[in-house]
Amino acid sequence: MAGNSKRDIIQIESTAGTGYRYTVMKSRRLHPSRVEYKKYDPIIRKHVIFKETK
Numbered sequence: 001m002a003g004n005s006k007r008d009i010i011q012i013e014s015t016a017g018t019g020y021r022y023t024v025m026k027s028r029r030l031h032p033s034r035v036e037y038k039k040y041d042p043i044i045r046k047h048v049i050f051k052e053t054k
Contacts, residue, residue: 010035012050018043022050 007025012035014020020041034052041048 011053012037012039013053014041014043014048014050016041016044016046016048021053026052 006028008028009023009025011021011023018041020043022037022039024037026035036052037050038047039050040046041050
């Protein structure tokens with residue numbers, strides 16, 4: 001889906017230690033470093049910080 005675009009498909013993993021991951025797209029130009037999002041973790045049923053994995 002990303003093909004030749006300037007966006008990358010990345011995975012973000014929960015910092016709660018559950019191992020739950022989301023797959024999202026990010027812009028290489030706007031976010032050259034690793035990103036963090038606050039999203040819902042359904043395993044512990046709370047919003048936690050998700051960090052980009054390599």
